[in-house]
Amino acid sequence: xxxxxxxxxxxxxxxxxxxxxxxxxxxxxxxxxxxxxxxxxxxxxxxxxxxxxxxxxxxxxxxxxxxxxxxxxxxxxxxxxxxxxxxxxxxxxxxxxxxxxxxxxxx
Amino acid sequence: xxxxxxxxxxxxxxxxxxxxxxxxxxxxxxxxxxxxxxxxxxxxxxxxxxxxxxxxxxxxxxxxxxxxxxxxxxxxxxxxxxxxxxxxxxxxxxxxxxxxxxxxxxxxxxxxxxxxxxxxxxxxxxxxxxxxxxxxxxxxxxxxxxxxxxxxxxxxxxxxxxxxxxxxxxxxxxxxxxxxxxxxxxxxxxxxxxxxxxxxxxxxxxxxxxxxxxxxxxxxxxxxxxxxxxxxxxxxxxxxxxxxxxxxxxxxxxxxxxxxxxxxxxxxxxxxxxxxxxxxxxxxxxxxxxxxxxxxxxxxxxxxxxxxxxxxxxxxxxxxxxxxxxxxxxxxxxxxxxxxxxxxxxxxxxxxxxxxxxxxxxxxxxxxxxxxxxxxxxxxxxxxxxxxxxxxxxxxxxxxxxxxxxxxxxxxx
Numbered sequence: 026x027x028x029x030x031x032x033x034x035x036x037x038x039x040x041x042x043x044x045x046x047x048x049x050x051x052x053x054x055x056x057x058x059x060x061x062x063x064x065x066x067x068x069x070x071x072x073x074x075x076x077x078x079x080x081x082x083x084x085x086x087x088x089x090x091x092x093x094x095x096x097x098x099x100x101x102x103x104x105x106x107x108x109x110x111x112x113x114x115x116x117x118x119x120x121x122x123x124x125x126x127x128x129x130x131x132x
Numbered sequence: 133x134x135x136x137x138x139x140x141x142x143x144x145x146x147x148x149x150x151x152x153x154x155x156x157x158x159x160x161x162x163x164x165x166x167x168x169x170x171x172x173x174x175x176x177x178x179x180x181x182x183x184x185x186x187x188x189x190x191x192x193x194x195x196x197x198x199x200x201x202x203x204x205x206x207x208x209x210x211x212x213x214x215x216x217x218x219x220x221x222x223x224x225x226x227x228x229x230x231x232x233x234x235x236x237x238x239x240x241x242x243x244x245x246x247x248x249x250x251x252x253x254x255x256x257x258x259x260x261x262x263x264x265x266x267x268x269x270x271x272x273x274x275x276x277x278x279x280x281x282x283x284x285x286x287x288x289x290x291x292x293x294x295x296x297x298x299x300x301x302x303x304x305x306x307x308x309x310x311x312x313x314x315x316x317x318x319x320x321x322x323x324x325x326x327x328x329x330x331x332x333x334x335x336x337x338x339x340x341x342x343x344x345x346x347x348x349x350x351x352x353x354x355x356x357x358x359x360x361x362x363x364x365x366x367x368x369x370x371x372x373x374x375x376x377x378x379x380x381x382x383x384x385x386x387x388x389x390x391x392x393x394x395x396x397x398x399x400x401x402x403x404x405x406x407x408x409x410x411x412x413x414x415x416x417x418x419x420x421x422x423x424x425x426x427x428x429x430x431x432x433x434x435x436x437x438x439x440x441x442x443x444x445x446x447x448x449x450x451x452x453x454x455x456x457x458x459x460x461x462x463x464x465x466x467x468x469x470x471x472x473x474x475x476x477x478x479x480x481x482x483x484x485x486x487x488x489x490x491x492x493x494x495x496x497x498x499x500x501x502x503x504x505x506x507x508x509x510x511x512x513x514x515x516x517x518x519x520x521x522x523x524x525x526x527x528x529x530x531x532x533x534x535x536x537x538x539x540x541x542x543x544x545x
Contacts, residue, residue, distance in 0.1 A: 044189070047190060051190050054193060054194070055189070055192055055193070055194060055195040055198070056195055056198065057194055057195070057198035057199075057201060057202065062433075064429060064430060064433055065175065065429065065457060066173035066175050066176060066429065067173070067176070068175060068176075068457060068459060068464075069464075069507075070457040070464065070466060070507075071430075071455075071457075072511060092464070092507055095506075095507040095508045096507050096508075096511065098508055098511070099508065099511035099512065099515070
């Protein structure tokens with residue numbers, strides 16, 4: 026289990042214990058976090074699980090693959106250097122305590 | 133007290149429930165599902181779940197307790213027997229009744245059964261629920277162990293996705309499709325042909341124009357599938373993917389208009405102001421009077437939202453470009469818009485070397501595009517369609533033409 030702190034669009038913080046190997050999206054949606062739509066359920070097909078990862082720890086994440094980069098070009102909220110698709114980031118102990126900010130819109 | 137009852141705890145039902153709450157509805161919400169599990173993701177069932185790459189909890193859309201926290205009362209293994217519209221009561225199979233002030237029907241669809249002797253054998257299966265997929269996975273494992281092939285009846289999306297997953301598991305696969313091409317309801321001929329080649333390259337025997345004559349059974353299990361041409365193919369598992377039947381019986385028996393689906397407008401309203409419907413169970417009446425039946429996650433999500441907001445008195449038409457995707461091997465197909473009715477089709481790129489896309493036009497206007505491993509283009513096309521913008525067919529066919537430029541500087545309309 027890895028503790029991830031999601032910051033919902035309202036500003037509310039929700040700490041979720043995400044099982045290792047799960048995507049951040051799975052952890053957030055299963056945990057009832059607001060701000061992730063994840064319409065395709067994690068197939069990297071819809072770009073509605075956009076999130077901003079704590080910038081200082083960006084380097085601790087495996088970099089996005091080609092498909093994720095492509096989808097990130099068309100996310101609804103502004104794309105930033107720390108933009109990721111939460112369905113493509115897997116929880117692991119290295120990410121303990123990571124703060125993930127969710128945008129105000131996904132569609 | 134106001135009480136919205138939602139019949140069906142799949143994608144559309146869950147979205148309707150959460151949209152009601154997010155929209156400020158303060159009454160009671162009952163989400164009734166007839167399956168043993170609460171809402172779960174169905175798309176991975178034919179892919180990651182079947183391949184054993186994810187666990188059951190990862191399919192679950194909301195962890196236990198989350199819905200209760202939102203004031204949504206989830207009742208699983210709960211079948212509805214009838215709707216009494218005059219009394220505004222839903223009658224459950226256990227004899228109890230639930231009064232409603234608003235009702236959302238999100239009853240889904242059921243795989244069409246194969247009217248053939250032998251089709252009821254335990255190793256002749258269709259894929260709809262998690263239990264279905266679990267049974268298919270177990271049979272596939274046996275197929276791999278005993279070197280018995282999978283025979284897929286019906287070359288639609290489900291059948292072809294399962295075929296691809298089975299090949300990954302090292303199982304021999306034959307696909308029997310009655311039509312002259314694969315996934316013909318949704319794909320243009322150029323893509324049907326492309327997929328037939330892709331699957332054949334992965335070792336799948338793809339038989340087109342195949343008439344299934346019967347299933348041979350020994351000791352209670354299907355052992356071979358016979359086709360009209362007299363051929364007999366040995367099998368350890370038969371996957372039947374010949375389409376679905378909309379679950380509209382409850383609505384029909386309650387006197388709501390149905391035509392292979394509960395007829396709704398683009399805000400998901402039925403003719404009863406207290407009842408809306410969403411997802412696979414619906415047939416949407418379009419402006420031109422025709423009925424549109426979309427079986428997709430996108431449709432379930434959008435209609436789920438509309439079905440909820442209509443009950444809240446803030447109708448929200450779902451008129452955006454529908455979209456869909458399918459993962460087979462390392463190829464991601466993404467479809468945007470509706471290509472039915474297109475009169476011109478152009479290929480952008482080369483079908484020999486993905487990524488490439490197929491653009492569909494009607495009277496010179498873009499109506500849809502199907503992309504292979506081209507997610508940028510897919511999302512761009514959705515934006516173009518929703519904005520009412522269109523490249524010319526010549527621009528679409530020219531890979532040197534930047535489609536983004538259409539969004540940047542929309543022409544005067």
